[in-house]
Amino acid sequence: MHINKNIAISETxxxxxxxxxxxxxxxxxxxxxxxxxxxxxxxxxxxxxxxEKFNIDKTTLEKDMTDFMLMLNSYQILMDDEKA
Amino acid sequence: xxxxSYERPVITKLNTGTMNKFGTRTEYAPVTQIDGVPVKKLIAxxxxxxxxxxxxxxxxxxxxxxxxxxSRYPKVQFAWSYKTNYLNAVCNVFHSEGSWAEVVxxxxxxxxxxxxxxxxxxxxxxxxxxxxxxxxxxxNNSMIHIDxxxxxxxxxxxxQDSGKKARVAIRVNMDTGIYPMWDRFGxxxxxxxxxxxxxxxxxxxxxxxxxxxxxxxxxMLTTNAYSVAAGKLCDLAFNIKQRYNKNIEYxxxxxxxxxxxxxxxxxxxxxxxxxxxxxxxxxxxxxxLNYGFKPDELPTLFLETGRALIDDAGYLLGSVxxxxxxxxxxxxxxxxxxxxxxxxAFWYNHRISPAQEISAQTEDMVIYGPLCMNIDVVRENIxxxxxxxxxxxxxxRVGAYNMTQWMQFIQMRPKVVMIGMDGTPHIIREHETLDTxxxxxxxxxxxxxxxx
Ligand SMILES: Cc1ncc(COP(=O)(O)O)c(C=O)c1O
Numbered sequence: 406m407h408i409n410k411n412i413a414i415s416e417t418x419x420x421x422x423x424x425x426x427x428x429x430x431x432x433x434x435x436x437x438x439x440x441x442x443x444x445x446x447x448x449x450x451x452x453x454x455x456x457e458k459f460n461i462d463k464t465t466l467e468k469d470m471t472d473f474m475l476m477l478n479s480y481q482i483l484m485d486d487e488k489a
Numbered sequence: 490x491x492x493x494s495y496e497r498p499v500i501t502k503l504n505t506g507t508m509n510k511f512g513t514r515t516e517y518a519p520v521t522q523i524d525g526v527p528v529k530k531l532i533a534x535x536x537x538x539x540x541x542x543x544x545x546x547x548x549x550x551x552x553x554x555x556x557x558x559x560s561r562y563p564k565v566q567f568a569w570s571y572k573t574n575y576l577n578a579v580c581n582v583f584h585s586e587g588s589w590a591e592v593v594x595x596x597x598x599x600x601x602x603x604x605x606x607x608x609x610x611x612x613x614x615x616x617x618x619x620x621x622x623x624x625x626x627x628x629n630n631s632m633i634h635i636d637x638x639x640x641x642x643x644x645x646x647x648x649q650d651s652g653k654k655a656r657v658a659i660r661v662n663m664d665t666g667i668y669p670m671w672d673r674f675g676x677x678x679x680x681x682x683x684x685x686x687x688x689x690x691x692x693x694x695x696x697x698x699x700x701x702x703x704x705x706x707x708x709m710l711t712t713n714a715y716s717v718a719a720g721k722l723c724d725l726a727f728n729i730k731q732r733y734n735k736n737i738e739y740x741x742x743x744x745x746x747x748x749x750x751x752x753x754x755x756x757x758x759x760x761x762x763x764x765x766x767x768x769x770x771x772x773x774x775x776x777x778l779n780y781g782f783k784p785d786e787l788p789t790l791f792l793e794t795g796r797a798l799i800d801d802a803g804y805l806l807g808s809v810x811x812x813x814x815x816x817x818x819x820x821x822x823x824x825x826x827x828x829x830x831x832x833x834a835f836w837y838n839h840r841i842s843p844a845q846e847i848s849a850q851t852e853d854m855v856i857y858g859p860l861c862m863n864i865d866v867v868r869e870n871i872x873x874x875x876x877x878x879x880x881x882x883x884x885x886r887v888g889a890y891n892m893t894q895w896m897q898f899i900q901m902r903p904k905v906v907m908i909g910m911d912g913t914p915h916i917i918r919e920h921e922t923l924d925t926x927x928x929x930x931x932x933x934x935x936x937x938x939x940x941x
Binding site: 420427430431432457459461470475476 | 814849
Protein backbone atom coordinates (compact mmCIF):
# COMPACT_ATOMS: atom_id res chain seq x y z
CA MET A 406 0.00 0.00 0.00
CA HIS A 407 1.41 3.39 -0.92
CA ILE A 408 0.12 6.85 -1.56
CA ASN A 409 -0.27 8.28 -5.02
CA LYS A 410 2.68 10.70 -4.97
CA ASN A 411 1.10 13.20 -7.35
CA ILE A 412 -1.68 14.09 -4.94
CA ALA A 413 -1.81 17.84 -4.32
CA ILE A 414 -2.72 19.00 -0.83
CA SER A 415 -3.42 22.66 -0.13
CA GLU A 416 -3.01 24.46 3.18
CA THR A 417 -6.78 24.67 3.51
CA UNK A 418 -7.40 20.96 3.20
CA UNK A 419 -8.23 20.91 -0.48
CA UNK A 420 -6.98 17.67 -2.09
CA UNK A 421 -6.65 17.02 -5.81
CA UNK A 422 -6.02 13.65 -7.43
CA UNK A 423 -4.60 14.23 -10.92
CA UNK A 424 -5.01 10.54 -11.72
CA UNK A 425 -8.78 10.67 -11.55
CA UNK A 426 -9.45 14.42 -11.70
CA UNK A 427 -11.33 14.23 -8.42
CA UNK A 428 -11.05 16.83 -5.71
CA UNK A 429 -11.72 16.39 -2.03
CA UNK A 430 -11.76 18.27 1.20
CA UNK A 431 -10.16 16.95 4.34
CA UNK A 432 -9.75 18.15 7.90
CA UNK A 433 -6.59 18.86 9.90
CA UNK A 434 -5.89 15.31 11.03
CA UNK A 435 -6.63 14.09 7.52
CA UNK A 436 -4.10 16.53 6.05
CA UNK A 437 -1.48 15.50 8.58
CA UNK A 438 -1.91 11.86 7.63
CA UNK A 439 -1.75 12.55 3.89
CA UNK A 440 1.42 14.65 4.19
CA UNK A 441 3.15 12.08 6.37
CA UNK A 442 2.22 9.29 3.98
CA UNK A 443 3.59 11.31 1.09
CA UNK A 444 6.78 11.82 3.09
CA UNK A 445 7.16 8.05 3.38
CA UNK A 446 6.18 7.63 7.03
CA UNK A 447 4.94 4.12 7.78
CA UNK A 448 1.77 3.32 9.70
CA UNK A 449 3.45 2.57 13.04
CA UNK A 450 5.41 5.85 12.99
CA UNK A 451 2.30 7.67 11.88
CA UNK A 452 0.26 6.39 14.84
CA UNK A 453 3.04 7.39 17.21
CA UNK A 454 3.38 10.83 15.64
CA UNK A 455 -0.36 11.53 15.77
CA UNK A 456 -0.82 10.42 19.38
CA GLU A 457 2.02 12.77 20.32
CA LYS A 458 0.66 15.70 18.38
CA PHE A 459 -3.06 15.30 19.04
CA ASN A 460 -5.06 14.66 22.15
CA ILE A 461 -6.18 11.15 21.32
CA ASP A 462 -5.74 7.61 22.62
CA LYS A 463 -4.16 4.97 20.42
CA THR A 464 -7.21 2.66 20.23
CA THR A 465 -9.58 5.32 18.97
CA LEU A 466 -6.96 6.63 16.57
CA GLU A 467 -6.33 3.18 15.13
CA LYS A 468 -10.03 2.67 14.59
CA ASP A 469 -10.41 6.05 12.87
CA MET A 470 -7.25 5.53 10.79
CA THR A 471 -8.48 2.17 9.50
CA ASP A 472 -11.65 3.85 8.33
CA PHE A 473 -9.78 6.78 6.81
CA MET A 474 -7.42 4.46 4.90
CA LEU A 475 -10.42 2.61 3.51
CA MET A 476 -11.76 5.85 2.14
CA LEU A 477 -8.37 6.84 0.69
CA ASN A 478 -8.29 3.48 -1.00
CA SER A 479 -11.76 3.84 -2.46
CA TYR A 480 -10.85 7.30 -3.78
CA GLN A 481 -7.67 5.86 -5.36
CA ILE A 482 -5.46 8.10 -3.29
CA LEU A 483 -3.91 5.02 -1.75
CA MET A 484 -2.90 2.33 -4.21
CA ASP A 485 -2.26 -1.35 -3.71
CA ASP A 486 1.43 -2.05 -4.28
CA GLU A 487 1.09 -4.67 -7.00
CA LYS A 488 -0.87 -2.18 -9.11
CA ALA A 489 1.89 0.40 -8.89
CA UNK B 490 3.81 20.78 24.90
CA UNK B 491 -0.01 20.82 24.95
CA UNK B 492 -1.55 18.59 22.36
CA UNK B 493 -3.86 19.78 19.62
CA SER B 494 -7.49 18.85 19.90
CA TYR B 495 -8.37 15.84 17.83
CA GLU B 496 -11.04 15.34 15.24
CA ARG B 497 -11.54 12.05 13.45
CA PRO B 498 -9.82 12.23 10.01
CA VAL B 499 -12.30 12.55 7.16
CA ILE B 500 -12.03 13.09 3.46
CA THR B 501 -15.06 14.07 1.42
CA LYS B 502 -15.32 14.06 -2.31
CA LEU B 503 -16.30 17.42 -3.76
CA ASN B 504 -18.87 17.36 -6.49
CA THR B 505 -18.45 20.29 -8.79
CA GLY B 506 -21.33 21.37 -10.93
CA THR B 507 -24.15 20.00 -8.82
CA MET B 508 -25.67 21.98 -6.02
CA ASN B 509 -25.67 20.50 -2.60
CA LYS B 510 -29.29 19.52 -2.24
CA PHE B 511 -29.05 18.63 1.41
CA GLY B 512 -29.96 22.02 2.69
CA THR B 513 -27.99 24.93 3.95
CA ARG B 514 -25.42 25.54 6.65
CA THR B 515 -28.13 26.50 9.10
CA GLU B 516 -29.23 22.89 9.13
CA TYR B 517 -25.92 21.94 10.69
CA ALA B 518 -25.97 24.61 13.36
CA PRO B 519 -25.89 22.98 16.76
CA VAL B 520 -29.04 23.21 18.87
CA THR B 521 -27.80 23.37 22.43
CA GLN B 522 -30.96 24.45 24.22
CA ILE B 523 -34.74 24.19 24.04
CA ASP B 524 -36.75 27.06 25.51
CA GLY B 525 -33.66 28.13 27.40
CA VAL B 526 -32.94 24.73 28.96
CA PRO B 527 -29.59 23.23 27.87
CA VAL B 528 -30.01 20.00 25.92
CA LYS B 529 -27.10 18.50 27.87
CA LYS B 530 -28.91 19.21 31.12
CA LEU B 531 -32.14 17.67 29.85
CA ILE B 532 -30.22 14.54 28.91
CA ALA B 533 -28.35 14.47 32.23
CA UNK B 534 -31.60 14.83 34.19
CA UNK B 535 -34.02 12.76 32.13
CA UNK B 536 -31.87 10.39 30.12
CA UNK B 537 -31.25 9.68 26.49
CA UNK B 538 -33.32 9.17 24.46
CA UNK B 539 -36.03 11.46 25.76
CA UNK B 540 -38.92 13.38 24.24
CA UNK B 541 -39.19 17.07 25.03
CA UNK B 542 -42.29 19.20 24.47
CA UNK B 543 -42.38 22.96 24.54
CA UNK B 544 -45.55 24.28 26.17
CA UNK B 545 -44.73 27.72 24.81
CA UNK B 546 -44.58 26.47 21.24
CA UNK B 547 -47.93 24.67 21.59
CA UNK B 548 -49.62 27.81 22.91
CA UNK B 549 -48.03 30.08 20.31
CA UNK B 550 -48.94 27.74 17.46
CA UNK B 551 -52.50 27.32 18.72
CA UNK B 552 -53.04 31.05 19.24
CA UNK B 553 -51.77 31.74 15.75
CA UNK B 554 -54.17 29.21 14.23
CA UNK B 555 -57.10 30.62 16.20
CA UNK B 556 -56.17 34.13 15.09
CA UNK B 557 -55.97 33.05 11.44
CA UNK B 558 -59.52 31.67 11.54
CA UNK B 559 -61.24 34.05 13.97
CA SER B 560 -60.02 37.10 12.13
CA ARG B 561 -61.81 35.78 9.05
CA TYR B 562 -64.90 34.02 10.39
CA PRO B 563 -67.13 34.80 13.38
CA LYS B 564 -67.70 31.34 14.84
CA VAL B 565 -64.70 29.03 15.09
CA GLN B 566 -64.08 26.12 17.44
CA PHE B 567 -61.02 23.88 17.48
CA ALA B 568 -61.25 20.35 18.88
CA TRP B 569 -57.96 18.72 19.81
CA SER B 570 -57.40 15.55 17.81
CA TYR B 571 -56.47 13.16 20.62
CA LYS B 572 -54.81 10.54 18.43
CA THR B 573 -52.19 13.04 17.33
CA ASN B 574 -50.82 13.27 20.85
CA TYR B 575 -52.96 12.16 23.76
CA LEU B 576 -50.57 12.69 26.62
CA ASN B 577 -52.83 14.33 29.19
CA ALA B 578 -50.53 17.29 29.78
CA VAL B 579 -50.50 18.04 26.06
CA CYS B 580 -54.29 17.73 25.82
CA ASN B 581 -54.73 20.04 28.79
CA VAL B 582 -52.56 22.73 27.24
CA PHE B 583 -54.98 22.72 24.30
CA HIS B 584 -58.05 22.57 26.54
CA SER B 585 -56.78 25.45 28.64
CA GLU B 586 -56.52 27.46 25.41
CA GLY B 587 -60.19 26.71 24.72
CA SER B 588 -59.95 23.67 22.48
CA TRP B 589 -62.61 20.95 22.71
CA ALA B 590 -61.80 17.27 22.13
CA GLU B 591 -62.00 15.08 19.03
CA VAL B 592 -61.71 11.35 19.71
CA VAL B 593 -61.91 8.17 17.64
CA UNK B 594 -62.18 5.48 20.32
CA UNK B 595 -63.76 4.98 23.71
CA UNK B 596 -60.30 4.96 25.25
CA UNK B 597 -59.64 8.45 23.91
CA UNK B 598 -63.18 9.44 24.84
CA UNK B 599 -62.70 8.44 28.46
CA UNK B 600 -59.32 10.15 28.54
CA UNK B 601 -60.99 13.39 27.44
CA UNK B 602 -63.72 13.04 30.06
CA UNK B 603 -61.13 12.37 32.76
CA UNK B 604 -59.20 15.42 31.65
CA UNK B 605 -62.32 17.41 32.44
CA UNK B 606 -63.77 17.99 28.99
CA UNK B 607 -67.58 18.07 29.28
CA UNK B 608 -69.27 15.36 27.22
CA UNK B 609 -71.06 18.01 25.20
CA UNK B 610 -67.70 19.27 23.98
CA UNK B 611 -66.44 15.93 22.72
CA UNK B 612 -66.67 14.98 19.05
CA UNK B 613 -66.81 11.21 18.69
CA UNK B 614 -65.43 10.20 15.28
CA UNK B 615 -64.27 6.95 13.79
CA UNK B 616 -65.67 3.75 12.35
CA UNK B 617 -65.36 1.70 15.54
CA UNK B 618 -68.00 2.63 18.12
CA UNK B 619 -69.56 -0.29 19.99
CA UNK B 620 -73.08 -0.32 21.34
CA UNK B 621 -71.81 0.56 24.78
CA UNK B 622 -69.61 3.36 23.35
CA UNK B 623 -72.65 4.83 21.65
CA UNK B 624 -74.69 4.60 24.83
CA UNK B 625 -72.00 6.48 26.71
CA UNK B 626 -71.89 9.19 24.04
CA UNK B 627 -75.71 9.53 24.06
CA UNK B 628 -75.73 9.72 27.84
CA ASN B 629 -73.15 12.54 27.77
CA ASN B 630 -74.83 14.34 24.89
CA SER B 631 -71.64 14.25 22.82
CA MET B 632 -71.51 14.86 19.08
CA ILE B 633 -71.64 11.48 17.38
CA HIS B 634 -70.19 11.56 13.89
CA ILE B 635 -71.69 8.61 12.06
CA ASP B 636 -69.27 6.82 9.75
CA UNK B 637 -71.38 4.14 8.03
CA UNK B 638 -74.93 2.84 7.66
CA UNK B 639 -74.37 0.02 10.14
CA UNK B 640 -73.58 2.58 12.78
CA UNK B 641 -76.64 4.60 11.82
CA UNK B 642 -78.91 1.57 12.21
CA UNK B 643 -77.26 0.54 15.44
CA UNK B 644 -77.72 4.01 16.87
CA UNK B 645 -81.35 4.01 15.85
CA UNK B 646 -81.91 0.67 17.59
CA UNK B 647 -80.29 1.94 20.78
CA UNK B 648 -82.39 5.10 20.74
CA GLN B 649 -85.68 3.32 20.08
CA ASP B 650 -87.85 3.35 23.16
CA SER B 651 -85.03 4.84 25.22
CA GLY B 652 -86.68 8.22 25.37
CA LYS B 653 -83.28 9.74 24.67
CA LYS B 654 -82.07 11.93 21.83
CA ALA B 655 -78.65 11.84 20.19
CA ARG B 656 -76.79 14.74 18.60
CA VAL B 657 -75.46 13.39 15.34
CA ALA B 658 -73.51 14.44 12.29
CA ILE B 659 -72.29 12.43 9.34
CA ARG B 660 -68.79 12.15 8.03
CA VAL B 661 -68.78 12.89 4.33
CA ASN B 662 -66.09 11.80 1.88
CA MET B 663 -65.76 13.41 -1.48
CA ASP B 664 -63.64 14.10 -4.50
CA THR B 665 -61.55 17.17 -3.73
CA GLY B 666 -59.02 16.59 -6.47
CA ILE B 667 -56.71 14.78 -4.06
CA TYR B 668 -55.82 11.18 -4.80
CA PRO B 669 -56.05 8.61 -3.47
CA MET B 670 -59.44 9.69 -2.19
CA TRP B 671 -60.13 8.83 1.44
CA ASP B 672 -63.44 7.20 0.60
CA ARG B 673 -63.32 4.44 3.19
CA PHE B 674 -64.50 6.79 5.92
CA GLY B 675 -67.97 8.25 5.96
CA UNK B 676 -70.61 8.61 3.25
CA UNK B 677 -69.77 9.62 -0.28
CA UNK B 678 -70.95 12.98 -1.57
CA UNK B 679 -70.82 12.32 -5.30
CA UNK B 680 -72.70 9.03 -5.38
CA UNK B 681 -75.55 10.27 -3.19
CA UNK B 682 -74.76 8.15 -0.11
CA UNK B 683 -74.37 11.26 2.00
CA UNK B 684 -77.87 12.41 1.04
CA UNK B 685 -79.30 9.03 1.63
CA UNK B 686 -77.80 9.05 5.16
CA UNK B 687 -79.12 12.56 5.80
CA UNK B 688 -82.62 11.53 4.73
CA UNK B 689 -82.53 8.48 6.95
CA UNK B 690 -81.45 10.55 9.94
CA UNK B 691 -84.22 13.07 9.39
CA UNK B 692 -86.65 10.16 9.38
CA UNK B 693 -85.54 9.47 12.96
CA UNK B 694 -86.87 12.15 15.30
CA UNK B 695 -84.71 10.73 18.10
CA UNK B 696 -81.64 11.88 16.18
CA UNK B 697 -80.88 15.56 16.19
CA UNK B 698 -78.92 16.36 13.04
CA UNK B 699 -76.43 18.98 14.19
CA UNK B 700 -73.51 19.01 11.77
CA UNK B 701 -71.55 17.86 8.75
CA UNK B 702 -68.05 16.53 8.99
CA UNK B 703 -65.22 15.71 6.63
CA UNK B 704 -61.54 14.92 6.97
CA UNK B 705 -60.16 14.91 3.46
CA UNK B 706 -56.65 13.66 4.14
CA UNK B 707 -53.52 14.55 6.00
CA UNK B 708 -50.53 16.75 5.15
CA MET B 709 -52.58 18.46 2.45
CA LEU B 710 -50.32 20.59 0.30
CA THR B 711 -53.09 22.39 -1.54
CA THR B 712 -55.61 24.74 0.03
CA ASN B 713 -57.89 24.32 -2.95
CA ALA B 714 -58.95 20.88 -1.70
CA TYR B 715 -60.35 22.65 1.39
CA SER B 716 -62.30 25.12 -0.74
CA VAL B 717 -63.82 22.21 -2.62
CA ALA B 718 -64.59 20.33 0.60
CA ALA B 719 -66.10 23.37 2.32
CA GLY B 720 -68.18 24.06 -0.81
CA LYS B 721 -69.59 20.53 -0.84
CA LEU B 722 -70.46 20.64 2.87
CA CYS B 723 -72.15 24.03 2.32
CA ASP B 724 -74.12 22.52 -0.54
CA LEU B 725 -75.39 19.75 1.73
CA ALA B 726 -76.20 22.27 4.46
CA PHE B 727 -78.16 24.40 2.00
CA ASN B 728 -80.13 21.45 0.76
CA ILE B 729 -80.90 20.39 4.32
CA LYS B 730 -82.24 23.85 4.99
CA GLN B 731 -84.33 23.70 1.87
CA ARG B 732 -85.77 20.27 2.39
CA TYR B 733 -86.06 20.12 6.17
CA ASN B 734 -86.03 23.79 7.09
CA LYS B 735 -83.22 23.11 9.53
CA ASN B 736 -80.12 25.23 10.07
CA ILE B 737 -77.31 22.90 10.96
CA GLU B 738 -75.15 24.02 13.83
CA TYR B 739 -71.71 23.36 12.43
CA UNK B 740 -69.46 22.35 9.58
CA UNK B 741 -66.44 20.35 10.71
CA UNK B 742 -63.57 20.48 8.22
CA UNK B 743 -61.45 17.93 10.10
CA UNK B 744 -57.67 18.09 10.17
CA UNK B 745 -54.99 17.67 7.55
CA UNK B 746 -53.02 20.91 7.52
CA UNK B 747 -49.35 20.22 6.79
CA UNK B 748 -46.62 20.79 9.34
CA UNK B 749 -43.23 22.14 8.32
CA UNK B 750 -41.67 18.68 8.22
CA UNK B 751 -40.14 17.65 4.90
CA UNK B 752 -41.88 14.73 3.26
CA UNK B 753 -39.64 11.93 2.02
CA UNK B 754 -38.95 12.27 -1.65
CA UNK B 755 -39.57 16.00 -1.56
CA UNK B 756 -36.71 17.98 -3.02
CA UNK B 757 -37.72 21.17 -1.25
CA UNK B 758 -37.74 21.71 2.48
CA UNK B 759 -41.21 21.33 4.00
CA UNK B 760 -41.22 24.86 5.38
CA UNK B 761 -40.76 26.27 1.87
CA UNK B 762 -43.69 24.56 0.22
CA UNK B 763 -46.48 24.14 2.72
CA UNK B 764 -49.39 26.59 2.82
CA UNK B 765 -49.55 28.74 5.96
CA UNK B 766 -52.42 28.40 8.40
CA UNK B 767 -53.67 31.72 7.01
CA UNK B 768 -53.79 30.21 3.52
CA UNK B 769 -55.90 27.29 4.75
CA UNK B 770 -58.11 29.64 6.76
CA UNK B 771 -58.66 31.89 3.77
CA UNK B 772 -59.64 28.98 1.51
CA UNK B 773 -62.13 27.56 4.00
CA UNK B 774 -63.69 30.70 5.43
CA UNK B 775 -64.07 32.57 2.14
CA UNK B 776 -65.85 29.57 0.64
CA UNK B 777 -68.34 29.40 3.53
CA LEU B 778 -68.80 33.16 3.76
CA ASN B 779 -69.44 33.48 0.03
CA TYR B 780 -71.85 30.59 -0.10
CA GLY B 781 -74.85 32.69 0.80
CA PHE B 782 -75.82 31.82 4.37
CA LYS B 783 -77.81 34.51 6.17
CA PRO B 784 -75.47 36.11 8.70
CA ASP B 785 -77.41 34.78 11.68
CA GLU B 786 -77.55 31.31 10.13
CA LEU B 787 -73.82 30.86 9.57
CA PRO B 788 -72.73 27.49 10.92
CA THR B 789 -69.93 27.27 13.47
CA LEU B 790 -66.69 26.15 11.86
CA PHE B 791 -65.08 23.22 13.67
CA LEU B 792 -61.47 22.23 13.06
CA GLU B 793 -59.74 19.06 14.20
CA THR B 794 -56.24 20.17 13.30
CA GLY B 795 -53.65 17.71 14.60
CA ARG B 796 -50.09 17.65 13.31
CA ALA B 797 -49.92 21.33 12.33
CA LEU B 798 -50.60 22.30 15.95
CA ILE B 799 -48.17 19.99 17.73
CA ASP B 800 -45.36 18.86 15.43
CA ASP B 801 -43.17 21.91 16.03
CA ALA B 802 -43.45 21.65 19.81
CA GLY B 803 -41.94 18.16 20.03
CA TYR B 804 -38.25 17.21 20.08
CA LEU B 805 -36.51 13.89 20.46
CA LEU B 806 -33.11 13.96 22.13
CA GLY B 807 -30.76 11.06 21.52
CA SER B 808 -27.18 9.88 21.38
CA VAL B 809 -24.76 8.33 18.93
CA UNK B 810 -24.09 4.69 19.79
CA UNK B 811 -21.61 3.90 17.05
CA UNK B 812 -20.22 4.99 13.73
CA UNK B 813 -19.67 2.49 10.96
CA UNK B 814 -18.61 2.30 7.37
CA UNK B 815 -20.96 0.35 5.13
CA UNK B 816 -19.59 -1.98 2.48
CA UNK B 817 -20.41 0.54 -0.26
CA UNK B 818 -18.33 3.19 1.48
CA UNK B 819 -21.19 5.14 3.01
CA UNK B 820 -20.93 6.31 6.57
CA UNK B 821 -23.53 4.91 8.94
CA UNK B 822 -24.36 6.50 12.28
CA UNK B 823 -26.28 4.40 14.78
CA UNK B 824 -28.47 6.25 17.25
CA UNK B 825 -30.08 5.06 20.44
CA UNK B 826 -33.51 5.82 18.99
CA UNK B 827 -35.09 4.39 15.86
CA UNK B 828 -38.46 3.89 14.25
CA UNK B 829 -39.67 2.44 17.55
CA UNK B 830 -39.85 6.00 18.87
CA UNK B 831 -39.87 7.89 15.60
CA UNK B 832 -42.67 6.33 13.64
CA UNK B 833 -42.85 9.43 11.47
CA ALA B 834 -39.38 8.65 10.08
CA PHE B 835 -41.33 6.50 7.61
CA TRP B 836 -42.87 9.65 6.09
CA TYR B 837 -40.53 12.49 6.91
CA ASN B 838 -36.93 13.43 6.49
CA HIS B 839 -36.72 14.78 10.01
CA ARG B 840 -34.31 17.59 10.63
CA ILE B 841 -31.55 16.44 12.97
CA SER B 842 -29.13 18.80 14.67
CA PRO B 843 -26.01 18.12 16.68
CA ALA B 844 -26.37 19.21 20.32
CA GLN B 845 -22.75 20.28 20.79
CA GLU B 846 -20.22 22.48 19.07
CA ILE B 847 -19.35 21.15 15.67
CA SER B 848 -16.44 20.98 13.30
CA ALA B 849 -16.49 22.64 9.91
CA GLN B 850 -16.32 19.24 8.27
CA THR B 851 -19.50 17.51 7.24
CA GLU B 852 -20.18 14.12 5.78
CA ASP B 853 -23.02 12.30 4.10
CA MET B 854 -24.39 9.50 6.19
CA VAL B 855 -27.28 7.18 6.76
CA ILE B 856 -28.77 7.26 10.24
CA TYR B 857 -29.93 4.00 11.76
CA GLY B 858 -31.76 3.22 14.96
CA PRO B 859 -30.76 0.52 17.48
CA LEU B 860 -33.34 -2.11 16.48
CA CYS B 861 -32.20 -5.35 14.94
CA MET B 862 -34.14 -4.97 11.75
CA ASN B 863 -33.55 -3.49 8.35
CA ILE B 864 -36.42 -1.03 8.31
CA ASP B 865 -34.97 0.83 11.28
CA VAL B 866 -33.74 3.80 9.26
CA VAL B 867 -34.10 7.31 10.65
CA ARG B 868 -32.58 9.16 7.66
CA GLU B 869 -31.51 7.50 4.45
CA ASN B 870 -29.19 10.30 3.44
CA ILE B 871 -28.25 13.30 5.49
CA UNK B 872 -25.28 15.59 5.53
CA UNK B 873 -24.18 16.40 9.06
CA UNK B 874 -21.09 17.60 10.87
CA UNK B 875 -18.83 14.83 12.12
CA UNK B 876 -20.48 12.96 14.93
CA UNK B 877 -18.69 10.81 17.45
CA UNK B 878 -19.79 8.06 19.76
CA UNK B 879 -21.58 9.61 22.71
CA UNK B 880 -22.48 12.86 20.92
CA UNK B 881 -26.04 14.07 21.34
CA UNK B 882 -28.52 15.08 18.67
CA UNK B 883 -31.86 16.85 18.58
CA UNK B 884 -34.56 15.62 16.20
CA UNK B 885 -37.05 18.34 15.32
CA ARG B 886 -40.81 18.42 14.78
CA VAL B 887 -41.72 15.10 16.30
CA GLY B 888 -44.75 16.24 18.33
CA ALA B 889 -47.41 14.61 16.15
CA TYR B 890 -48.21 10.90 16.13
CA ASN B 891 -44.89 9.67 17.57
CA MET B 892 -45.98 9.69 21.19
CA THR B 893 -49.11 7.74 20.23
CA GLN B 894 -47.77 5.40 17.56
CA TRP B 895 -44.48 4.58 19.24
CA MET B 896 -43.93 0.90 19.71
CA GLN B 897 -42.42 -1.10 22.47
CA PHE B 898 -40.03 -3.34 20.58
CA ILE B 899 -36.63 -4.35 21.93
CA GLN B 900 -36.43 -1.05 23.78
CA MET B 901 -38.80 0.49 26.29
CA ARG B 902 -40.33 3.91 25.89
CA PRO B 903 -38.40 6.83 27.37
CA LYS B 904 -39.50 9.79 29.46
CA VAL B 905 -41.49 12.65 28.01
CA VAL B 906 -40.70 16.04 29.49
CA MET B 907 -42.66 19.25 29.02
CA ILE B 908 -40.87 22.55 29.41
CA GLY B 909 -43.38 24.87 31.06
CA MET B 910 -43.96 28.52 30.26
CA ASP B 911 -41.46 29.58 32.93
CA GLY B 912 -38.76 27.26 31.60
CA THR B 913 -39.24 24.54 34.22
CA PRO B 914 -39.11 21.00 32.84
CA HIS B 915 -41.81 18.62 34.09
CA ILE B 916 -41.91 14.88 33.51
CA ILE B 917 -45.29 14.25 31.87
CA ARG B 918 -44.72 10.56 31.21
CA GLU B 919 -42.28 8.32 33.04
CA HIS B 920 -39.95 6.01 31.18
CA GLU B 921 -41.02 2.39 31.09
CA THR B 922 -39.19 -0.20 33.16
CA LEU B 923 -39.01 -3.96 33.27
CA ASP B 924 -41.83 -3.74 35.82
CA THR B 925 -44.03 -1.95 33.29
CA UNK B 926 -43.54 -4.86 30.94
CA UNK B 927 -43.97 -7.60 33.53
CA UNK B 928 -47.09 -6.10 35.05
CA UNK B 929 -49.17 -7.46 32.17
CA UNK B 930 -47.52 -10.86 31.82
CA UNK B 931 -48.75 -14.02 33.50
CA UNK B 932 -46.84 -17.27 33.93
CA UNK B 933 -48.72 -20.58 33.88
CA UNK B 934 -47.74 -22.62 36.95
CA UNK B 935 -46.17 -25.46 34.96
CA UNK B 936 -43.73 -23.07 33.31
CA UNK B 937 -42.51 -21.38 36.46
CA UNK B 938 -39.53 -23.63 37.11
CA UNK B 939 -36.99 -25.16 34.85
CA UNK B 940 -33.54 -26.65 35.00
CA UNK B 941 -30.86 -25.76 32.52
C1 LIG C 1 -61.15 12.43 11.80
C2 LIG C 1 -59.81 13.05 11.95
N1 LIG C 1 -59.72 14.33 12.38
C3 LIG C 1 -58.53 14.94 12.56
C4 LIG C 1 -57.33 14.30 12.31
C5 LIG C 1 -56.03 15.04 12.50
O1 LIG C 1 -55.37 15.14 11.29
P1 LIG C 1 -54.05 16.01 11.07
O2 LIG C 1 -53.03 15.57 12.06
O3 LIG C 1 -53.64 15.69 9.68
O4 LIG C 1 -54.42 17.45 11.23
C6 LIG C 1 -57.37 12.97 11.85
C7 LIG C 1 -56.13 12.24 11.55
O5 LIG C 1 -56.04 11.19 11.00
C8 LIG C 1 -58.64 12.33 11.67
O6 LIG C 1 -58.73 11.06 11.23
